Amino acid sequence: MSAGASGIDRLVVVGASLAGMRAVEAARADGFDGEIVLIGDEEHLPYDRPPLSKQLLDEALDVPWFHTETHYRDDLGVELQLGAPAVGIDPERQEIITVDRAVPYDAAVIATGARPRALPGISGLADVTTLRTVDDARRVRGALDEGRRLLIIGGGFIGAEVASAARRRSLPVTVIEASPYPLERALGREMGKALSAMHARSGVDLRIGTSVVELERHGDEIVAAMLSDRSTVACDFVLVSVGAIPNTAWLRESGVALAPDGGVVCDRFLESSLPGVYAAGDIAYFPNSVTGRHGRIEHWTSANEQGALAARNAVGHEKREYSTVPYVWSDWYGNRIQFVGRISDQAPVVVSGAIDESRFIALYRDDDRVVGAVSVNEPGRIMKERRRIAQGASWSEALAAHAAPAH
Ligand SMILES: Cc1cc2nc3c(=O)[nH]c(=O)nc-3n(C[C@H](O)[C@H](O)[C@H](O)COP(=O)(O)OP(=O)(O)OC[C@H]3O[C@@H](n4cnc5c(N)ncnc54)[C@H](O)[C@@H]3O)c2cc1C
Incomplete structure (x- = not known):
């Protein structure tokens, strides 16, 4: 052309x-x-x-x-x-x-x-950052290099990855999640809860159903965060990671x-x-x-x-339609998490492996169709689920594919 x-x-x-x-x-x-x-x-x-x-x-x-x-x-x-x-x-x-x-x-x-979405009264203060750009990453990296005590507001994928990076250096980290169900919008309640358990296993203090009311300072330095449940968390560097809004103003x-x-x-x-x-x-x-x-x-x-x-x-001359089975991955605490499709109101079903072993695939069902899948440490297999969802496979077809011996 x-x-x-x-x-x-x-x-x-x-x-x-x-x-x-x-x-x-x-x-x-x-x-x-x-x-x-x-x-x-x-x-x-x-x-x-x-x-x-x-x-x-x-x-x-x-x-x-x-x-x-x-x-x-x-x-x-x-x-x-x-x-x-x-x-x-x-x-x-x-x-x-x-x-x-x-x-x-x-x-x-x-x-x-x-x-990144800002938190009124918190975003923009010294030693508070978001993570979207390379300059933000340098700030977070600098805080980790200095051995800071991290408070992460938001238990989503990016917050979890930064918590994981801090734990690789054995630094103390607290994650604050306002919802009682971390990652509920992305993975649904059951899987959000199951995956968030990785935080505690890795030594992260995860506080759910609470939010930061105020940061306490001594002079220029943050020393603690006051939470809505009246508890206090010692910290000296804050990452705000509570979602993003489109740049369309x-x-x-x-x-x-x-x-x-x-x-x-x-x-x-x-x-x-x-x-x-x-x-x-x-x-x-x-x-x-x-x-x-x-x-x-x-x-x-x-x-x-x-x-x-x-x-x-x-x-070009000819327009093509865009449609896709959404796909996202995230890496925390040495685990590869992958998700395809969408969640549904029905509880996901583990069809391979076991949650406790941190190696599994679970499928999401909407009536008689498979609409989503989440996997942990099964990187080679999630794309098959993505193809099945794209083809509109039925729930029984999806289950049968896991019952059959792998070739
Ligand atoms: C830290 C981080 C980790 C991530 N990890 C994963 C992951 O593991 N897996 C995954 O699937 N996704 C991940 N994502 C999401 C993924 O990176 C985004 O979906 C992707 O970057 C979106 O690309 P984009 O080009 O649409 O927008 P962006 O990457 O946001 O780029 C938009 C660009 O436009 C610029 N811009 C904004 N306004 C204007 C303007 N008025 N004029 C000119 N330029 C403007 C912005 O500054 C920016 O440079 C991650 C995102 C972040 C921030």
């Missing part, structure tokens, strides 16, 4: 991270030879985020760049505009407006991701329809309400025909797939 053939001579991608990087790669891989501009607000080249809460916290402090600057410029023919936040879109003139210029587009992919005056959760409303081709403007990654709120649900997915694999598909749809 060449520029002009599809009537598109200039593709502008906003958000220079995973989905944005995949968008420019895919456009070129499909033969698009028009101009490509990649706009990002971070000063850094695009880098990968999962290692920020894993390897980067204890191994060599190498930033996981996707590519060198030369690769974007010379191999992909991409003009990088970094450190340049987009502040709006002018749909009449077909321009992306950044802080210092207007960038014309024929087609655009917006992939501005999400940022910059689109509010642009005529792009936004979902109640702030995501960019897309059709099944990932096109937004502005013709020629597509969305990808953590911000894309789309109808997923596999799960039958509308929503955003905040996982690496979806951002990767959506970036590529959005760019191909933006510059």
